Amino acid sequence: xALWNERYEPVIGLEVxxxxxxxxxxxxxxxxxxxxxxxxNVCPVCLGMPGVLPVLNHQVVEFLIRVGLATHCSIAxxxxxxxxxxxxPDLPKGYQISQYEEPICxxxxxxxxxxxxxxxxxxxxxxxxxxxxxKSIHDQDADTLVDVNRCGVPLAEIVTEPDIRSPREAYxxxxxxxxxxxxxxxxxxxxxxxxxxxxxxxxxxxxGETVLGTKTEIKNLNSFRFVEKALEFEINxxxxxxxxxxxxxxxxxxxxxxxxxxxxMRSKExxxxxxxxxxxxxxxxxxxxxxxxxxxxxxxxGPTGRRDRFVDEYMIPKYDADxxxxxxxxxxxxxxxxxxxxxxxxxxxxxxxxxxxxDVLRVVNTDKVDVAKFPVKPEDLGEMIxxxxxxxxxxxxxxxxxxxxxxxxxxxxxxxxxxxxVQVSDAGAIEQMIDDVLMKNKGQVESYLGGKVQVFGFLVxxxxxxxxxxxxxxxxxxxxxxxLESMKP
Amino acid sequence: xxxxxxxxxxxxxxxxxCERLTGEYLGTIxxxxxxxxxxxxxxxxxxxxxxxxxxxxxxxxxxxxxxMVVSIKDVICVKDERVTCGSKILEQFISPYNATxxxxxxxxxxxxxxKNNMDEFAMGSSTENSAYGRVKxxxxxxxxxxxxxGGSAVAVRAGMATVSLGSDTGGSIRQPASFTGVVGxxxxxxxxxxxxxxxxxxxxxxxxxxxxTTRDCAQVLNVIAGHxxxxxxxxxxxxxxxxxxxxxxxxxxxxGIPKEYFGEGLDPDVRTAVEKSIDTLKKNGAxxxxxxxPHTEYTIATYYILAxxxxxxxxxxxxxxxxxxxxKKARDLAGMYTASRSEGFGSEVKRRIMLGTYVLSAGYYDAxxxxxxxxxxxxxxxxxxxxxxVDCLITPTAPTTAFKAGEKxxxxxxxxxxxxxxxxxxLAGIPGISVPFGKDHQGLPIGVQILGRQFDEATILKVADxxxxxx
Numbered sequence: 001x002a003l004w005n006e007r008y009e010p011v012i013g014l015e016v017x018x019x020x021x022x023x024x025x026x027x028x029x030x031x032x033x034x035x036x037x038x039x040x041n042v043c044p045v046c047l048g049m050p051g052v053l054p055v056l057n058h059q060v061v062e063f064l065i066r067v068g069l070a071t072h073c074s075i076a077x078x079x080x081x082x083x084x085x086x087x088x089p090d091l092p093k094g095y096q097i098s099q100y101e102e103p104i105c106x107x108x109x110x111x112x113x114x115x116x117x118x119x120x121x122x123x124x125x126x127x128x129x130x131x132x133x134x135k136s137i138h139d140q141d142a143d144t145l146v147d148v149n150r151c152g153v154p155l156a157e158i159v160t161e162p163d164i165r166s167p168r169e170a171y172x173x174x175x176x177x178x179x180x181x182x183x184x185x186x187x188x189x190x191x192x193x194x195x196x197x198x199x200x201x202x203x204x205x206x207x208g209e210t211v212l213g214t215k216t217e218i219k220n221l222n223s224f225r226f227v228e229k230a231l232e233f234e235i236n237x238x239x240x241x242x243x244x245x246x247x248x249x250x251x252x253x254x255x256x257x258x259x260x261x262x263x264x265m266r267s268k269e270x271x272x273x274x275x276x277x278x279x280x281x282x283x284x285x286x287x288x289x290x291x292x293x294x295x296x297x298x299x300x301x302g303p304t305g306r307r308d309r310f311v312d313e314y315m316i317p318k319y320d321a322d323x324x325x326x327x328x329x330x331x332x333x334x335x336x337x338x339x340x341x342x343x344x345x346x347x348x349x350x351x352x353x354x355x356x357x358x359d360v361l362r363v364v365n366t367d368k369v370d371v372a373k374f375p376v377k378p379e380d381l382g383e384m385i386x387x388x389x390x391x392x393x394x395x396x397x398x399x400x401x402x403x404x405x406x407x408x409x410x411x412x413x414x415x416x417x418x419x420x421x422v423q424v425s426d427a428g429a430i431e432q433m434i435d436d437v438l439m440k441n442k443g444q445v446e447s448y449l450g451g452k453v454q455v456f457g458f459l460v461x462x463x464x465x466x467x468x469x470x471x472x473x474x475x476x477x478x479x480x481x482x483x484l485e486s487m488k489p
Numbered sequence: 490x491x492x493x494x495x496x497x498x499x500x501x502x503x504x505x506x507c508e509r510l511t512g513e514y515l516g517t518i519x520x521x522x523x524x525x526x527x528x529x530x531x532x533x534x535x536x537x538x539x540x541x542x543x544x545x546x547x548x549x550x551x552x553x554x555x556x557m558v559v560s561i562k563d564v565i566c567v568k569d570e571r572v573t574c575g576s577k578i579l580e581q582f583i584s585p586y587n588a589t590x591x592x593x594x595x596x597x598x599x600x601x602x603x604k605n606n607m608d609e610f611a612m613g614s615s616t617e618n619s620a621y622g623r624v625k626x627x628x629x630x631x632x633x634x635x636x637x638x639g640g641s642a643v644a645v646r647a648g649m650a651t652v653s654l655g656s657d658t659g660g661s662i663r664q665p666a667s668f669t670g671v672v673g674x675x676x677x678x679x680x681x682x683x684x685x686x687x688x689x690x691x692x693x694x695x696x697x698x699x700x701x702t703t704r705d706c707a708q709v710l711n712v713i714a715g716h717x718x719x720x721x722x723x724x725x726x727x728x729x730x731x732x733x734x735x736x737x738x739x740x741x742x743x744x745g746i747p748k749e750y751f752g753e754g755l756d757p758d759v760r761t762a763v764e765k766s767i768d769t770l771k772k773n774g775a776x777x778x779x780x781x782x783p784h785t786e787y788t789i790a791t792y793y794i795l796a797x798x799x800x801x802x803x804x805x806x807x808x809x810x811x812x813x814x815x816x817k818k819a820r821d822l823a824g825m826y827t828a829s830r831s832e833g834f835g836s837e838v839k840r841r842i843m844l845g846t847y848v849l850s851a852g853y854y855d856a857x858x859x860x861x862x863x864x865x866x867x868x869x870x871x872x873x874x875x876x877x878x879v880d881c882l883i884t885p886t887a888p889t890t891a892f893k894a895g896e897k898x899x900x901x902x903x904x905x906x907x908x909x910x911x912x913x914x915x916l917a918g919i920p921g922i923s924v925p926f927g928k929d930h931q932g933l934p935i936g937v938q939i940l941g942r943q944f945d946e947a948t949i950l951k952v953a954d955x956x957x958x959x960x
Contacts, residue, residue, distance in 0.1 A: 044585055044586055047811070048806045048811075049584070049585065049586075049812075050566070050572060050574070050579065050582065050584070050687040050806070051565070051566045051572070051584070051588060051684070051685045051686055051687045051688070052684070052685075053683060053684050053719060053720050053721065053722075054721070055718065055719060055720075055721050056721065083802050085801075085802050085805060085849070087805065087808060087826055089808075089810040089811075089822065092806060092811060093805065093806050094802070094804075094805020094806045094808060095802050095805060146810075146811075273850055273851045275801075275802070275846065275849035275850060275851075275854075276849075277798060277799075277802070277849055277854075277858060280690075280691035280692035280722075280799055281688075281691050281721065281722065282721055282722075283721050283722060
């Protein structure tokens with residue numbers, strides 16, 4: 001590993017396939033719904049029956065314009081589809097409709113933040129439209145089964161320049177892309193389910209060298225961690241090879257996650273000449289300035305912009321804003337809670353931030369629930385925070401209320417009322433309880449008056465216990481201190 | 490043999506019915522089965538449809554093509570019927586849907602009588618390349634009817650259908666029309682939806698009609714033309730009533746004679762007939778001038794590079810994996826592909842797939858495919874320039890009349906030259922029509938080709954109709 005920084009520099013480029021969340025497929029009206037019975041979302045067009053023709057779903061173009069604008073790409077006024085020819089049983093036409101010589105988006109970039117807080121732009125060569133192939137299922141008994149539901153589902157293929165310099169940067173870039181496509185609501189970003197897929201091109205060269213080394217391509221990277229691991233493996237392999245006087249051979253490798261190794265594909269499988277040529281069944285895709293302008297207007301706020309706004313507008317720490325804007329749904333949730341605050345103060349914004357990052361995220365992560373479908377509605381959480389802010393309940397009681405909201409789905413007011421959780425702030429009542437506590441704990445009072453100030457906490461605790469936690473802790477503190485001071489000789 | 494006009498008159502007069510007509514056509518098909526023009530015949534369905542149309546005629550609700558008995562080249566899909574494309578690889582394939590043209594014909598009450606034999610996947614100029622045997626010329630069974638729509642041409646010539654729908658990728662409607670002595674119209678690329686036409690070369694393929702008269706072709710075009718949502722390449726251009734152009738008036742018409750189309754290889758009898766047709770037009774008020782299409786010599790080469798490139802990709806889907814012929818003995822995937830395709834395709838189809846694969850291959854793409862695309866644009870410009878000064882072009886449809894079966898099967902290049910005058914229209918996307926005009930010294934029909942501007946079928950139909958009445 002150490003060799004990297006001292007003598008070798010990795011050069012990495014990534015190709016990400018993002019499955020688009022359109023209602024219907026790219027070239028027919030079949031549903032793109034995931035998880036349907038095998039071979040049920042099909043028609044003569046996506047089955048590649050004799051005589052059928054593709055007709056472009058314009059939502060695909062709309063989505064590409066969105067991602068292109070969000071990544072600072074030029075949107076081509078005219079782009080064309082090409083056929084990528086190869087034989088495979090899950091590819092009914094014997095070709096994939098893709099874009100080759102004239103893609104819709106070119107020359108963009110995505111900004112990542114490296115671990116030392118620096119910003120780095122990763123250049124995008126292009127983003128183009130492509131239709132997905134079907135799925136071959138090999139692990140069922142003897143035969144290979146083919147499910148063509150996925151055939152024709154639209155993809156955006158996002159191709160970087162060779163700008164990435166470490167597996168960590170690759171990981172950060174992928175995280176950024178995932179966050180971006182989810183923000184744009186064009187892809188669910190689920191790598192395990194295959195809606196985000198990644199191939200990596202990697203080479204190494206001596207530090208200071210400007211010419212690129214021979215690259216290899218790694219496929220089958222179906223998690224962000226695999227990408228990082230596979231790149232580490234391959235970089236080390238290439239360096240070892242060069243160090244021992246060998247040469248890197250340009251080849252395609254398959255990542256074997258089980259063994260933690262990248263294995264060369266059989267040369268027969270990789271010897272593809274895709275024979276790209278313009279698809280004569282489709283007309284050029286024309287995008288005029290109006291369309292781009294409309295799409296730009298409709299473009300949702302991106303994650304970075306939103307984070308900066310959160311820091312400005314709510315004055316929460318950058319750390320908080322980073323976490324809150326990591327997912328669009330979480331940021332939406334936070335802002336919905338803020339909307340239902342009665343008193344819009346910095347303190348309350350921070351309270352909302354704490355609750356969202358703490359309790360909400362904890363449940364989201366352990367129970368794997370979607371924030372958009374979180375059992376506690378944002379307006380209810382907002383109301384609960386209102387109750388804390390106006391002193392009706394304590395922060396401690398609020399924890400119980402939150403748990404109750406999670407399980408019962410009731411409003412915080414109803415819970416507080418039903419369980420009698422309203423905080424006691426009446427000084428008279430509290431004073432009486434303090435007197436009782438001091439009577440019962442004479443020994444501790446003695447030692448406090450004798451200088452053992454640590455006992456104060458114990459006495460506060462006893463008082464809270466006596467009020468079943470309902471006393472306003474601030475008032476308890478004040479009164480207790482006053483009382484004890486007055487008992488000093 | 491009846492034209493659609495005659496049928497309409499008889500139906501109006503009550504001297505026949507659709508049912509009786511259909512019965513007669515079915516009888517002719519049966520009697521002429523030796524010509525091998527049909528691959529499937531829909532006897533029962535056709536009669537049922539005829540009865541339905543008779544009822545509609547009685548009710549006064551019948552469509553524009555009521556009484557027209559149509560056969561369909563077996564490369565166009567008819568729901569629940571086989572679509573073999575003349576190939577063994579699709580022998581058992583039944584289409585789950587109707588081509589748009591079939592929907593449109595049926596909506597206007599045409600009666601679909603069956604599917605016609607053809608060169609495999611429309612690749613051929615003699616209808617000898619069918620997995621189901623060759624089609625014979627009605628006039629002389631030792632000769633070929635041209636191709637690839639040879640079955641359609643023979644069906645019309647022999648009175649087995651009023652009209653037949655064919656496909657024309659490089660002359661496949663016009664050349665057989667010429668050989669058999671019928672009218673064959675290839676409309677502008679994009680005028681008629683290709684949805685449901687099994688693709689040979691997608692940027693060249695056009696669906697058109699073969700009929701006894703130009704008027705019948707015009708009637709069919711009226712119905713099948715027009716934009717179709719299911720075909721992105723179909724044009725959103727208004728469809729006129731093409732029969733209204735058939736006014737037998739060519740006064741002031743500017744006719745161009747492309748000099749490159751009268752060179753070496755043109756049969757003298759054909760030349761004489763075409764010259765006579767030009768004289769006829771001149772005598773009746775048309776002006777005639779010689780024009781030049783300078784890139785003509787590259788036509789066949791360009792066509793065979795680009796069309797085979799598209800075909801190699803279009804025919805990839807016939808791999809034995811999902812439908813169609815699958816070889817039995819293969820042990821692995823590659824073996825299954827190889828065996829299924831080797832056994833399922835005929836030799837001409839394989840030759841073109843290999844040619845097309847080659848011209849698209851890494852290292853050859855620029856030299857062949859890309860260059861071919863450039864030359865195609867030059868050929869298109871030749872026509873655009875010619876149509877600046879003339880309204881249509883008159884040429885021979887084919888260099889010869891119908892040749893003997895077997896005469897050219899072993900010499901693909903000579904066979905390809907049979908399309909030398911027709912492929913340019915497909916390269917340029919312009920409409921063309923072949924109309925019978927005279928006979929050679931053996932009594933075999935000669936066709937004259939009229940080429941027009943894009944989407945100006947009206948002019949070429951007008952000229953064809955005129956020549957038809959003058960011949």
